[in-house]
Amino acid sequence: MTIPIEYYLILSGFMFLTGVVGVLTRRNAIVVFMSIELMLNSADLTFVAFSSYLGNSIGQVFVFFVMTVAAAEAAVGLAIIIAVFRNKKTVNIDEINILKW
């Protein structure tokens, strides 16, 4: 454990913000969704880093649950994207605008 925990935290902050930028700037719903996965993963990294440095398994238990949730969310999310695509023939969120944003 020669690496200070700060490095892990800064890396996870970087990934988190990359994900946020992706959500804000990308227009393809699937890529937006991938950026959300990046955000979740950066939180996972923080959890595991703290869990390891504290010698406390709870953080890794949390990551286990996050993975479950992420899998369920991906299934539902992609089903919704397919449903939208069937109606609209596009997944570009700028063109999905019957309702005002």
Next chain:
Amino acid sequence: MELKYLFNSLPYIKPELILAASLVIIVVADLIITKKKELLHYIALAGIIAAGYFVLEQFSMNAFAFSSSGNKGMLTVDSMGAFFKGLVLTASFFVFLFSFSSNEINESRSKLGEYYALLFGMILGMFFMISASDLILVYVSMELVSLSSYVLAGITKQSLRNSEASLKYLIYGAVSSGIMLFGISLIFGITGSTNLYEINYILRSPETNRVILLLAGLLVFTGIGYKISAAPFHFWTPDVYEGAPITITAFLSVASKSAGFVLLIRFIKVAFIQNSLNGYWQLLPAVDWKTILLVLSILTMTLGNFAALWQDNLKRMLAYSSIAHAGYMLAAMAVLSNQGLIAILIYFAIYLFMNLGAFFVVMLISNKIGSEEIDNFDGLGYASPFLGVSFAIFLVSLTGLPPTAGFIGKLYIFIALVDAKMFLLSVIMVLNSVVSLYYYMRVLKHLFLRKAEGAPIELKVSFPNAVVLLMLVIPVLVLGLYFTPLVEFAKNSISVLGF
């Protein structure tokens, strides 16, 4: 933790067990019943009533469930939780009754089983959200609620509007829960625990780092603020409320919001409060929640009310009005006192009836005319005076004018604010109510003072629907005049375990 503790904890989650069982029963019944899908309505209602019976038991309970050594437990069973569980169940009861006659639901009858199964999933998640005292359970149950509601927002297939609402709900929801998760991970890093009570214990030591804690608190608030649709996390609300089937909209606006509020109350009261002095909660020096809540409540109510002014779609208007109401309740929360908490409870109980009522009337009318645009409602107040008058009562109550219940709700928030000497906030609240008068009355103007174009539409309210409507109108009127029992009830229900 031994098996014995598990069994000891089971009696505390009876309502949840009933809900979980009902979900499974509905899924199975949906497979068996092929012709008479209407039966599912009754099965769902029976599940709600059975769960309600066991919630009544919980009003006298005060216990931690699923605790192990050194841990204060996963669940807190207390009277505030029981109050909100009752509220969620009442809202679901009415929403199930609405579903009987909703055109949108009846048109996709083959999906009735899934509709109810997902609704039960949502209720189950809300129950866990209401009593969770561990951040892991908070996260999992919030996702249970969210995932079910993403699908429900898009469950009726006929319109593109639905699936679009679903997609927007999903993207906003997933982003905010991701942000919340990052906040939770920081809190875990600072305290080494996910239990709210342990977090509180650790935060009491003076060494905790306040800057990171402030950051983490704000990030977690993003997730909760999304659930209660507080500004600036409200962007999804109008789109989803407009696009989703109206029964789901009604359910989201009451039940989902109340579950989010309990989470907010518990998160702040358990984790960030030092002690209670004369009913006023003393914050830990860690995060200044009072200012945060104050600013957000002003922002939320002002934004909700002013945006509602320009809306021509009634569902959308009610969405913005529900944002404004969240702002009023956040104002009561910002007081951080027992009195503020009582005011929130009273307001929610009243808001349930008036908001569900308003949505019910809109649903009945749009069932007939197939539109929720305000211009199509011209002169409809005379087509069915009963509907028109009850809509008027609900809208007056939402504005907060006497002699309806909405006035009482606002009054108690006001008393709590004045008692805490937060005069500026109370003045802003009054001004906001004046603004809201304009758009609520505009609806009434269309209903009663405009002549309908074309042939007069005949609106008939069937007998069961009339009964449901009366069940919503009567509380709004009665609670406006005879409100002592409700106030007493709320006063007895504010005990949050641990303080």
Next chain:
Amino acid sequence: MSLEITLFVIFALAAAVSAVMVVTRSNPVIAALFLVVNFGSLAGLFLTLHAQFIAVTEIIVYAGAIMVLFLFVIMLIKPENEQKFLAVNKKIKLTAVFLAALILVQIAYIILFANPSARLNPDLNASVQAGTIESIGTLIFTKYILPFEAAGYLLLAATIGALVLAKKKFE
């Protein structure tokens, strides 16, 4: 430079670069493949943190299950490529990137300022023990049994939800 540091640098660089690639590639398939690289390097980072179980599940669940689902959907609906990252709305995007960089500097400053490693005294044995499948499993099935069951219902709801949305065409 010890092995630990070398591995950390490699995996951290891979994670950071692939994260940027996911966000900037215009072809969604390439973005998805970079996301797999990201997950893989995260699993490597988890290994340097002694979290063996999580590292394996990261590969199985994320890189295996979730990414296959993503790629499957991408190939099913064949979305057209977006324009290059900076081709449209250049100003807005640059502002977003600039703001994110600013926030990152702030976060880094806060983290370095807080100096968390001064408060922590990592214990190698405890850390290895925390990452084993035994200790995680024990916690999940005792202390966290309730969230575990709730997660079961979450998966049930997700299954029902995905089915009801997907069955639209086959009626």
